[in-house]
Amino acid sequence: MQVTETLAEGLKREIKVVIPKQDMEAQLNVRLADAKDKVRINGFRPGKVPVAHLKKMYGKSIMAELVNEIVRERPTQILSERGEKSATQPSVGMTEDEAEAEKILNAQADFEFTLSYEVIPPIELKSTDGLSVTREVVEVSEDEVNEQILKIAESARSFETKAGEAADGDRVTMNYLGKVDGEAFDGGAAEDAELVIGSGRFIPGFEDQLVGVKAGDEKTITVTFPSEYPAANLAGKDATFDITVKEVAAPASVEINDELASKLGIESADRLREIVRGQIESQYGNVTRQKVKRQILDQLDEMYKFDTPQGLVDAEFENIWRQINTDLQQSGKTFEDEETTEEEARAEYRKLAERRVRLGLVLSEIGEKAGVEVTEEEMQRALYAQLQQFPGQQKEILDFFRNTPGASASLRAPIFEEKVVDQLLSEINVTDKTVTKEELMAEEEGNSDSATKPAKKSASKKKAAKAETASAEGAETADEAEEAAAPKKKAASKKKAAEDSAE
Structure with missing residues (x-):
């Protein structure tokens, strides 16, 4: 097999692979010899079918299988030998001339094909000594717990x-x-x-x-x-x-007591208080986590500057752009309503896509060097969470993840990313700062995407900013289901929401 690099421009690579016809014929003969003892043909005793006859009958189909195997397996081998990682699945190019293809299948011509791909650029990790974050913490007061319990009591009254x-x-x-x-x-x-x-x-x-x-x-x-x-x-x-x-x-009348807790399926009012406090702390903790993560990503974004594979950027941009257009369609708005133009929006979200891909590659390298792994148990939990989101469609969801190549990456990527963030938090300087809930939430609501820092804010831009992830394996969607055209503002009743909360 001859492997020749025909293009090395930036991150783009093109490789020409030639397998001499005599090598192809040799592999064909091995398979024919193996098939000799297995096939049953009328007029011949088992194992006595002449190879020439087998070749005449099955040669082209066996050669086609051989070609498919080579195209499926050799690219990985070639990239490994070259010490390269392809950003996306390499594109394979073969002859489209029927006469030429016929010669290859008859072992009368060399088998040639090309590989086109973009390499993942080498990333030299930098010291994390200079990284630091401020972790905003909200202390949950008894008054806030009581206020939330009162809302639950009122909704269940x-x-x-x-x-x-x-x-x-x-x-x-x-x-x-x-x-x-x-x-x-x-x-x-x-x-x-x-x-x-x-x-x-x-x-x-x-x-x-x-x-x-x-x-x-x-x-x-x-x-x-x-x-x-x-x-x-x-x-x-x-x-x-x-x-x-x-x-x-x-x-x-509303009374907060054990009877109320019992209505909600909880053993006591004290236990209800514990649950409500935990839920409030979890809600604030999620916001705190996102803001800390944003600080880390912003600093990594400043530290690492390199060309990104355009195939990954294109895929990421399409995810974002599809999300933005869905948001606009559901709201009945246009880019002009959002005080921008389609051209400006495309440029802005292209920058966001590049940031996501670049940071995804950086976090991937950090995680690999630190030995971060996603366990099978974590994958199963993520899959179970997906199944819960689509009641009645569990079989279809399971079939999708079992039968779709790369689908499991959409489960693995966010888990891996969060574990890498945890790894970084264990290495860098973290300063806790006590703030009020208003301070924590107000800044989050008005925060724009720090990667692009748009001058104008819009509902769709805020949604994209909140949905930001560094993963290069798929943008997090922020689509919302369209509500029914009834006079209701919310589809679920407050009682149901309270029951869900209490659980």
């Missing part, structure tokens, strides 16, 4: 039917039918819908018009959908809702 008019805080059970321009719209109707007046679950103006209604009343409510309503066909539109009141119920 019982209601008792009343005969009078509905007042703020009462629960109204009703049927409704929504119309725009006199026509009913999808998702705008419901029966036995429950709504607590003042909860803010329905679009602005709807709940206020329920004050004073009684069981049996029929009423038409007029509202205007917010201009940024998720359903673009309803955003900013005037609408009417014909309602029939089925029941008005007053809220029972």
Whole structure:
């Protein structure tokens, strides 16, 4: 086998591989000899079929299998011998001339093919002595725990039917039918819908018009959908809702005690407090973690400057761009609405893609040198988390990860990345700083992507910034499911959210 480098331009490589026809024929003869004792052909005793006859009957098909094996296996061998790592799967080029291909299959011509790929650039790791981060920490107060428990108690409170008019805080059970321009719209109707007046679950103006209604009343409510309503066909539109009141119920008193905890499936009020405190601490901890990680990535971004494989950048950019366009489509906005142009946005997100790829390669090198590994148990937990996100589709998800090459990398990459961040945190200077929850959250909400530092902020840009990951194996999506075109602001009830929280 002759291997000749025909292109070495930046990170791009092209290799010409030639396997002489006599070598191909020799490998073919070995396989024919092996097949001689296995095939059964009428008119010949087992093992007595002439090789020439076998070659005539099966030579081309065996040679085709041999060619496929070479194309599948040799690129890895060649790159290993060259001490190179390909950023993406090498592109294999072979002759498209039918006559030439026929000669190769008949062992009458050398088998030639080319490999085109980009190499992962060598990365010389630098000392982490100069790295430092400030870890913002929020101390959870008893008042905050009590406030959250009170919200849970209120969402789980019982209601008792009343005969009078509905007042703020009462629960109204009703049927409704929504119309725009006199026509009913999808998702705008419901029966036995429950709504607590003042909860803010329905679009602005709807709940206020329920004050004073009684069981049996029929009423038409007029509202205007917010201009940024998720359903673009309803955003900013005037609408009417014909309602029939089925029941008005007053809220029972709220008490935080063991009985409340028992309703939520928890053994005691003290245990409920522990759970709620832990959830609040976890929420703040997640924000703290992301901000610390951002500091690390920003410093690594300053430390490492090198050319990135454009194949990886292109793939990463396409992930980001698909996300951004989905966000715009769901919100019914354009780039002009976001105070930018498509050209400017493309340039900006191209920079973000380059940053992600570069930092992904750096973290990969750091992790490899530090011996960071992702265990099978961690992969199984990640897979289980994926299955939980798609109830009823477990089989399809499992089949996807089993049968799709590289799919498991989407599970492994974020785990590996977080473990590398942990490794760095064990090496660098970390200073804890106590802050208020407002300070922790306010900065996070207004934070833009530090890689690109855009001058203008938009909803889609903020979402992309929050979704930033250094992994070169796929951008984290930040897509949100479009809400139903009902008067609700949120699909899940507060009671369900509270029950989920308490669990």
